Structures are given as structure tokens and as C-alpha cells.
Amino acid sequence: MADFVSQYWNWFIAIPTTLGILGCAWLVLGNLTDKGGGSSSETTGHVWDTDLHEYNNPLPAWWLNLFLITIVWGLIYLALYPGLGSFPGILDWTSKGRYEAEMAQAEEAYGPLFARYAATDLAVLADDKEAMRSAERLYASYCSTCHGSDARGAVGFPNLRDGLWAWGGEPDTIKATILNGRNGVMPAWALPLGGDDAVADVAEYVISLTGRKAETARLKSGQEKFQTFCVACHGPDGTGNTAFGAPNLTDAVWLYGGSREAIRASIADGRQGQMPAHGEFLGEDKVHLLAAYVLSLNP
Ligand code: HEC
Ligand code: HEC
Incomplete structure (x- = not known):
């Protein structure tokens, strides 16, 4: 919300939102009192099909209360969370902040594990069943879009389990491929x-x-x-x-x-063909685990 370049958009959102809520409150409160003069006028005077009368009964209490609760809920929400123009809300909640907190939590939980994996030799790690289960999930998130969920590749995207390597199949070479990426340059002839x-x-x-x-x-x-x-x-x-x-x-x-x-x-x-660099994006520990995973696909 703080990204607005002009105050215009701030007010463009804040004013209609406030007016909308006030309008709802006015509508409900305005209809709480019986303007027809009590029980003397039982119908609104509208008649259809000669004898179908529209009654002027008060709205059911459960319905009115629900409506009031939604209004109060809306006000509390807008006070606590961002929603009213550029007002950040009392809790200072942001989706970015939440993402970062969750990432920090995950780092705390899994960081030591990945660090332990990172200290393990690639060939040894490739035989570690538990590590390879984590690696498989990383592969599915970060590599399968290009190399396929079964790692057998597609046209333009190499098969990673056929034991054939354009850039080399040594453990450290595979790791370097994932860390720094590769650009194949075959000139037009x-x-x-x-x-x-x-x-x-x-x-x-x-x-x-x-x-x-x-x-x-x-x-x-x-x-x-x-x-x-x-x-x-x-x-x-x-x-x-x-x-x-x-x-x-x-x-x-x-x-x-x-x-x-x-x-x-x-x-x-x-x-x-371009293999994007993943080192900066994933960090060396995860790349290490992924390199072991690619190795494990080529026994
Ligand atoms: C400057 C180095 C270079 C030269 C010279 C070169 N190539 Fe290539 N060639 C490559 C690279 C690198 C690739 C892989 C491109 C990629 O990964 O996108 C490739 C890919 C190919 C492929 C596709 C292979 C496949 O698996 O689909 C063919 C066919 C090919 N080259 C034939 C030739 C022929 C024929 C010549 C000579 C007229 C030639 N290349 C000259 C570097 C070269
Ligand atoms: C945006 C698509 C894309 C993504 C995502 C991607 N790759 Fe690649 N990768 C490629 C392409 C294209 C090549 C072939 C480059 C070339 O033509 O030389 C390649 C090449 C490779 C190679 C070298 C293969 C060889 O024959 O030497 C390895 C290993 C590899 N990728 C592993 C991975 C891993 C592990 C991941 C996930 C972290 C990944 N790649 C994510 C597109 C991708």
C-alpha cells in the first residue's frame, strides 16, 4: 500500500470504503425503527394479483444482528490490517513480512539439516535416502518445470538420468552447472x-x-x-x-x-540452450543437495 505514487489512489480507495461501511450502517440503523406508525399499518400498501399484500414486518433479529456484526467486523479488520488506502493498520501486517517470517521459521527448522547435508560428500549424500526425499521435493519445485517431473527432459531440456552429459557428469561439475548455470552456444551455420x-x-x-x-x-x-x-x-x-x-x-x-x-x-x-544459475536464488546448501539428487538419478 505504501507503494502508491500519488495520494490520489490512497483516497480513491479509502473514501469509497469508508462511505460504503457508513452507508451499510445507515441502512440497517435507519430500518430498525418502524416508520409506518406501529402496528396500525400492517402492510406496505403494495398489492399484487388483487390479494397478495406485502407486509411491513420488522427484519428478523438474527438477520439484523448478522448484518451489524459484519459492519463491526469490517471496521475492526480495517483498523488492524492494511486495506484503507495507505493506512498500514495497527498490526503492521504485510504479506511480505509474513512470507519472510515463514521463511525465517523454515530456515530455523531446516537450516541446520541442510548445513549438515552441505558438509556431506556429494556421492555419499546421493545414497542418503532421507536426504534424497527432501531433495526430490526441491527438484519438484525448482527443476521439474524444465527437466520434467521424471527428470527425463524434453526437446531443448536435457534428460538428467541418461548418464550423458553435455557439460560433464563429475559430481562437482554437476554442482557447478546448477550453481552458475550454463549457456550452450551453437552458432548458426x-x-x-x-x-x-x-x-x-x-x-x-x-x-x-x-x-x-x-x-x-x-x-x-x-x-x-x-x-x-x-x-x-x-x-x-x-x-x-x-x-x-x-x-x-x-x-x-x-x-x-x-x-x-x-x-x-x-x-x-x-x-x-540456457540453464539458469540457481546459486544466488537457492543458496549453496540447497544446490549441493540438488546436485546429489541428480547424481542419485544416474547410478
Ligand atoms: C562454438 C562451438 C561449436 C561449433 C563450432 C559447432 N557446434 Fe554444434 N553445438 C555446440 C553446442 C554448445 C551445442 C549445444 C547447444 C545447446 O546446448 O543449446 C551444439 C549442438 C549441435 C547439434 C544439436 C545436438 C542435439 O543433441 O540436438 C548439432 C546437430 C550440431 N551441434 C552440429 C554441429 C555441426 C554440424 C557443426 C559444424 C558445422 C557444429 N555443430 C559446430 C557447439 C558448437
Ligand atoms: C528454465 C528452465 C530450466 C530450469 C528451471 C532448470 N534447468 Fe537445468 N537446464 C536447462 C537447459 C535448457 C539446459 C541445457 C543447457 C544447454 O543447452 O547446454 C539445462 C542443463 C542442465 C544440466 C546439465 C546437463 C548436461 O547434459 O550437462 C543439469 C545437471 C541441470 N540442468 C540441472 C538442473 C537442476 C538440478 C535444476 C533445478 C535446480 C535445473 N536444472 C533447473 C533448463 C533449466
């Missing part, structure tokens, strides 16, 4: 290679690397181009390089799809 035909040649060569049947007429030119343009990152034999996150092209596992079209598209337009 359509222009440097000189057009679709050349891209198709290299694509056939890449297809042949996995042992699949490829168009033989294109292989020779494809191999030459691969040795010129691609070896720097994918290596002379196409098995990749974890220093650049350049994947192994010979294992028949494809981050962006293994169809002829998908491979041609990867080469022609390039690919830039």
Missing part, C-alpha cells in the same frame, strides 16, 4: 557453410556418425565441412567437448531431435 545444400551435406555426415543410413552422395563433402567447421567444438570424431557444452553427436541421443529436419535446423540456425 547456414551462412558460413554457404547455403541449404551444404547444410544438408553436413547433416548427412552427422547422421552417419550414429550409424544410421545416410545419403552416401553427400557424405564426402559433409565430412570435409565437418572437419573444417565443427571439430573445434564437437571434436574430430564428433564426440563433443564438455568445456563448451558441445554434445556428443555420435550417441543417437538428441537434445533438439534426431530427425533429418531437426538436425538440419540445429546446424542451419544454431541452438542456444
Whole structure:
């Protein structure tokens, strides 16, 4: 509420709210007294269908009392909690404050546990059933949106349980991946290679690397181009390089799809997968636990 840039919005909320409550009070209190002059006038004078009279009975007491209670409740609420323009309320309650208090409480409860996990070697932690149960929950909250609830990934999001690593599968490397994030940079090759035909040649060569049947007429030119343009990152034999996150092209596992079209598209337009850094966001202790979890998926 304190975020209003001008007093206008403060009054825009505070005045109609106050008037609304006062209006309700006036409506109820105004109708408590019998204006018709007591029992002398039993009906309002409204008649329908020749003999259907509308009676002027007082409102039932339980209904009136409920209405009065809601008014009093509204006033108490607005005095205690934020709601009346920029008035913060006597309790100084804020959703941010509540969130922070709950986080502090959770930190107090689980902080020592995570700290103990953080002091445990990754490989040992990966075998700790209880720790992995906590880790699974962290994974579901922070990683499953991209890598899938079963960690098998999707197009553009790597499978984390197939034992194949673009950036390396050493425990500390996996931890570094999660802490600092990774940016895959596969340049677009359509222009440097000189057009679709050349891209198709290299694509056939890449297809042949996995042992699949490829168009033989294109292989020779494809191999030459691969040795010129691609070896720097994918290596002379196409098995990749974890220093650049350049994947192994010979294992028949494809981050962006293994169809002829998908491979041609990867080469022609390039690919830039981004694994966001989680270190600052989650803190090192939780990242440590998550790295052990990823390890545990790859026995
Ligand atoms: C500068 C390093 C670099 C060079 C040079 C390079 N690549 Fe890549 N390549 C990568 C990286 C990094 C990725 C992974 C991109 C990602 O993770 O988003 C990749 C991904 C690919 C993929 C997709 C793999 C998959 O699993 O879906 C193919 C296919 C590919 N490269 C082929 C080639 C070919 C053919 C050449 C040569 C014309 C080439 N690359 C040159 C770095 C490179
Ligand atoms: C916004 C989507 C996103 C989220 C959230 C995300 N990742 Fe990733 N992650 C990716 C992408 C994309 C890559 C592949 C980067 C590349 O192309 O090289 C990746 C790569 C990785 C790798 C490296 C895989 C390899 O082959 O080397 C690991 C390990 C990993 N993520 C673990 C995690 C964990 C654990 C979490 C949860 C803390 C997580 N990721 C959250 C998108 C995400």
C-alpha cells in the first residue's frame, strides 16, 4: 500500500470504503425503527394479483444482528490490517513480512539439516535416502518445470538420468552447472557453410556418425565441412567437448531431435540452450543437495 505514487489512489480507495461501511450502517440503523406508525399499518400498501399484500414486518433479529456484526467486523479488520488506502493498520501486517517470517521459521527448522547435508560428500549424500526425499521435493519445485517431473527432459531440456552429459557428469561439475548455470552456444551455420545444400551435406555426415543410413552422395563433402567447421567444438570424431557444452553427436541421443529436419535446423540456425544459475536464488546448501539428487538419478 505504501507503494502508491500519488495520494490520489490512497483516497480513491479509502473514501469509497469508508462511505460504503457508513452507508451499510445507515441502512440497517435507519430500518430498525418502524416508520409506518406501529402496528396500525400492517402492510406496505403494495398489492399484487388483487390479494397478495406485502407486509411491513420488522427484519428478523438474527438477520439484523448478522448484518451489524459484519459492519463491526469490517471496521475492526480495517483498523488492524492494511486495506484503507495507505493506512498500514495497527498490526503492521504485510504479506511480505509474513512470507519472510515463514521463511525465517523454515530456515530455523531446516537450516541446520541442510548445513549438515552441505558438509556431506556429494556421492555419499546421493545414497542418503532421507536426504534424497527432501531433495526430490526441491527438484519438484525448482527443476521439474524444465527437466520434467521424471527428470527425463524434453526437446531443448536435457534428460538428467541418461548418464550423458553435455557439460560433464563429475559430481562437482554437476554442482557447478546448477550453481552458475550454463549457456550452450551453437552458432548458426547456414551462412558460413554457404547455403541449404551444404547444410544438408553436413547433416548427412552427422547422421552417419550414429550409424544410421545416410545419403552416401553427400557424405564426402559433409565430412570435409565437418572437419573444417565443427571439430573445434564437437571434436574430430564428433564426440563433443564438455568445456563448451558441445554434445556428443555420435550417441543417437538428441537434445533438439534426431530427425533429418531437426538436425538440419540445429546446424542451419544454431541452438542456444540456457540453464539458469540457481546459486544466488537457492543458496549453496540447497544446490549441493540438488546436485546429489541428480547424481542419485544416474547410478
Ligand atoms: C562454438 C562451438 C561449436 C561449433 C563450432 C559447432 N557446434 Fe554444434 N553445438 C555446440 C553446442 C554448445 C551445442 C549445444 C547447444 C545447446 O546446448 O543449446 C551444439 C549442438 C549441435 C547439434 C544439436 C545436438 C542435439 O543433441 O540436438 C548439432 C546437430 C550440431 N551441434 C552440429 C554441429 C555441426 C554440424 C557443426 C559444424 C558445422 C557444429 N555443430 C559446430 C557447439 C558448437
Ligand atoms: C528454465 C528452465 C530450466 C530450469 C528451471 C532448470 N534447468 Fe537445468 N537446464 C536447462 C537447459 C535448457 C539446459 C541445457 C543447457 C544447454 O543447452 O547446454 C539445462 C542443463 C542442465 C544440466 C546439465 C546437463 C548436461 O547434459 O550437462 C543439469 C545437471 C541441470 N540442468 C540441472 C538442473 C537442476 C538440478 C535444476 C533445478 C535446480 C535445473 N536444472 C533447473 C533448463 C533449466
